[in-house]
Amino acid sequence: MPEISIIVPVYNTRKYLPRCLDSLLSQTFTDFELLLIDDGSTDGSAELCESYAARDSRVRLVRSERLGVGFARNLGLKEAKGDYIMFCDSDDFTEPEWAQTLLDAVKAHPSSLPNCDYAEYSSRTGQRELVTLKGATRDQLVDKSRYFPMAMCGAASHLWTRIFSAEVIKNNDLSFRTDMIQGEDIVFIAEYLMLCDSIYYIRKSLYNWADNGAVTLSRAYCPHCFEDLKAICLARRPLIDKSYTQDFYNDAFKRFMKCIQLAEDKQNAESESDKRAYCAKILLDPIFREVFNNADERVCPREKRLALIKKTVICAAPQSKKSTENIEPKS
Numbered sequence: 001m002p003e004i005s006i007i008v009p010v011y012n013t014r015k016y017l018p019r020c021l022d023s024l025l026s027q028t029f030t031d032f033e034l035l036l037i038d039d040g041s042t043d044g045s046a047e048l049c050e051s052y053a054a055r056d057s058r059v060r061l062v063r064s065e066r067l068g069v070g071f072a073r074n075l076g077l078k079e080a081k082g083d084y085i086m087f088c089d090s091d092d093f094t095e096p097e098w099a100q101t102l103l104d105a106v107k108a109h110p111s112s113l114p115n116c117d118y119a120e121y122s123s124r125t126g127q128r129e130l131v132t133l134k135g136a137t138r139d140q141l142v143d144k145s146r147y148f149p150m151a152m153c154g155a156a157s158h159l160w161t162r163i164f165s166a167e168v169i170k171n172n173d174l175s176f177r178t179d180m181i182q183g184e185d186i187v188f189i190a191e192y193l194m195l196c197d198s199i200y201y202i203r204k205s206l207y208n209w210a211d212n213g214a215v216t217l218s219r220a221y222c223p224h225c226f227e228d229l230k231a232i233c234l235a236r237r238p239l240i241d242k243s244y245t246q247d248f249y250n251d252a253f254k255r256f257m258k259c260i261q262l263a264e265d266k267q268n269a270e271s272e273s274d275k276r277a278y279c280a281k282i283l284l285d286p287i288f289r290e291v292f293n294n295a296d297e298r299v300c301p302r303e304k305r306l307a308l309i310k311k312t313v314i315c316a317a318p319q320s321k322k323s324t325e326n327i328e329p330k331s
Helices: 018-025 045-057 069-080 098-108 145-151 166-171 184-193 225-239 242-264 272-283 288-292 302-316
Strands: 006-011 032-039 060-064 084-087 114-123 128-131 140-143 197-211
Touching: 006 018, 006 045, 006 069, 006 098, 006 128, 018 032, 018 045, 045 060, 045 069, 060 069, 069 084, 069 184, 084 098, 084 166, 084 242, 098 114, 098 197, 128 197, 128 225, 140 145, 140 288, 145 184, 145 197, 145 225, 145 242, 184 225, 225 242, 225 272, 242 272, 242 288
Parallel strands: 006 032, 006 084, 032 060, 114 197
Antiparallel strands: 114 128, 140 197
């Protein structure tokens, strides 16, 4: 049985697959299986995966109809035979010591969740920009109460900078939500971290996240945006230390407001009544009201707060007489 199962969801990334797969098959650690979960690709990605499987016995292709990345990762977890689980996106690539370094860390600190640095790589220019934990100068155990500031600097929000215990996943019935368009990985990490004592931070860039010029969901309206962000908020909340509560609320408020802005944007082709209904759904939601009432002046000054209360009344009036009494102006 392999020591590590590396799960790679694949969907129409044929252009970048060789770079990804070659980096994985060039790992200094070799006792792994490489599970390629094809999620209904139509660009020849599955056939390319087959060619890799034919020449390396560690590679296994699992085909699926198009059901989404959460389902693909869950299928990978079901198929995995390794003691540990790692994830890689099919348009990214790894450094040679990625698997070995993370494996050494989890064996040395079995009750922690290891986490390494990564680099943002531009496929257009070839430039790499390091994403690291601010102020850190060495590898170290970090109390999981510091999860939120680590996540805010980009150092704790990704599957592919970590290694997971297959036993912990199985024993606690952990899986990826399939009702989310974005952020199901963040929810999975938060749920797993609740079962750990700490984070083991590795101050070394071992993974390359590739910016291939695709339009991301953060730049365009998505009807699932608010529900996804709410799920992330609820998953993270138990991990938030009291000293970071205000930052947590401020960050959530900014993200929820971005949903409203994208919904109201002229590039959103939905009707004005549909836009108003979507905004009302957000503004009347109990989680938004909690965040709104706790956001401070740095992100929600009084003028903005009063304008949002007015917007709530306008958006909600045609469809509901729900009270806005829980949305409070701060003095």
